[in-house]
Amino acid sequence: MNKNMEDSFDQPAEDSGGSTGLEVDRPIVLIGLMGVGKTTVGRRLAKKLDLPFVDADEEIEKAAGLTISEIFDRFGEDYFRDGERRVISRLLDDHMQVIATGGGAFMNAETRNLILSQATAVWLDADIDILVKRVARRDTRPLLKNGDPEQILRKLANERNPVYAQAHVHVVGNDSPHETTVNSILSSLAQ
Numbered sequence: 001m002n003k004n005m006e007d008s009f010d011q012p013a014e015d016s017g018g019s020t021g022l023e024v025d026r027p028i029v030l031i032g033l034m035g036v037g038k039t040t041v042g043r044r045l046a047k048k049l050d051l052p053f054v055d056a057d058e059e060i061e062k063a064a065g066l067t068i069s070e071i072f073d074r075f076g077e078d079y080f081r082d083g084e085r086r087v088i089s090r091l092l093d094d095h096m097q098v099i100a101t102g103g104g105a106f107m108n109a110e111t112r113n114l115i116l117s118q119a120t121a122v123w124l125d126a127d128i129d130i131l132v133k134r135v136a137r138r139d140t141r142p143l144l145k146n147g148d149p150e151q152i153l154r155k156l157a158n159e160r161n162p163v164y165a166q167a168h169v170h171v172v173g174n175d176s177p178h179e180t181t182v183n184s185i186l187s188s189l190a191q
């Protein structure tokens, strides 16, 4: 056994940085509006960092045994937000991973404080015109069901952007391919 290997038994294993060499010592939490790419970009980011990926919306659905639309319809948004906070708290405690949150999670003060204190928050951002085209592909988002999605998204952006701006990192993805956005996040994290 060489000396380096012997030493490694006494030291914590190095944090995962995958192929990037980036030292990740806190979970990475993606925040931002519906359709911005939290799930699809987050999954690729995790792969590159050799970390697990988890989507908070999917975890809430699993825990409740209901879709998000069903939770909103049966129990209302406040109930959903409380469940969302509890699920995100559990995911932050779980282990080092990349976590995609639902678009409204960071607007809840308690959830936001948990994320800001325990994770690196990445605000993924894109122009509303781009988001409008993307969200039109799926009609599973309860907040976009009662009205014109473009108007709703513009209103949400006005309300939420000043709060999203508290994230540690801000990355504008727009129409770039997913991989480009992943690389922009990695560069920002490295700084």
Ligand SMILES: Nc1ncnc2c1ncn2[C@@H]1O[C@H](COP(=O)(O)OP(=O)(O)OP(=O)(O)O)[C@@H](O)[C@H]1O
Pocket (backbone or CB within 6 Å): 032, 033, 034, 035, 036, 037, 038, 039, 040, 041, 057, 100, 101, 102, 103, 134, 137, 141, 173, 174, 175, 176, 177, 178, 181
């Ligand atoms: N460059 C890109 N960056 C991000 N998403 C993109 C990009 N190009 C296309 N998309 C598509 O936009 C759609 C929305 O992405 P995604 O589901 O990852 O968003 P989200 O932020 O997780 O949304 P939600 O808050 O509703 O869960 C997907 O179909 C995704 O493939």
Ligand SMILES: O=C(O)C1=C[C@@H](O)[C@@H](O)[C@H](O)C1
Pocket (backbone or CB within 6 Å): 033, 034, 057, 068, 101, 102, 103, 104, 105, 140, 141, 142, 143
């Ligand atoms: O922006 C929001 O408030 C939401 C976004 C989705 O990811 C879901 O979490 C839910 O539809 C609410």
Ligand SMILES: [Mg+2]
Pocket (backbone or CB within 6 Å): 038, 039, 040, 055, 057, 100, 101
């Ligand atoms: Mg998503």
